[in-house]
Amino acid sequence: MVRLTELRQEAGLDPAGLAAAAGVPEAMVRAIESGEANRLDHKTVQAISRALRVHPSTIDEFRPALGIDALGETGAGEDAESGARKP
Numbered sequence: 001m002v003r004l005t006e007l008r009q010e011a012g013l014d015p016a017g018l019a020a021a022a023g024v025p026e027a028m029v030r031a032i033e034s035g036e037a038n039r040l041d042h043k044t045v046q047a048i049s050r051a052l053r054v055h056p057s058t059i060d061e062f063r064p065a066l067g068i069d070a071l072g073e074t075g076a077g078e079d080a081e082s083g084a085r086k087p
Contacts, residue, residue, distance in 0.1 A: 001057075001058055001059070001060045001063070002054075002058055002059060002060065003033075003059075003060050003061070004029075004032055004033050004048070004059050004060070004061050004062075005033045007052050007054060007059065008029075008033075008052065011052055015029045015030050015033065016029075018048065018051060018052070021051035022044075022047040022048045022050070022051035023047055024044055024047055024048065028044060029048070032048075032061050033061075035061075037061070039065070040061075040062065040064075040065040041065075042065070045062045045065050045066065048062075049062070
């Protein structure tokens with residue numbers, strides 16, 4: 001997992017450049033990177049991920065919006081350690 005800022009910098013983009021490439025407001029990119037964005041909608045997550053050419057789950061800041069906690073659970077009823085379905 002990687003922070004959005006790192007991926008953006010690796011892509012050679014500043015926040016304005018990523019925002020333009022993703023079609024989202026620059027303020028949103030800055031809010032995500034600073035940790036101020038409390039909720040992210042699916043369209044924003046997908047747009048930024050596409051602009052960076054990475055899967056959304058690889059970006060730390062997007063994991064809560066995808067229902068993935070810090071331990072890697074998907075919230076889909078699978079146990080993170082064993083992969084077994086939860087009752």
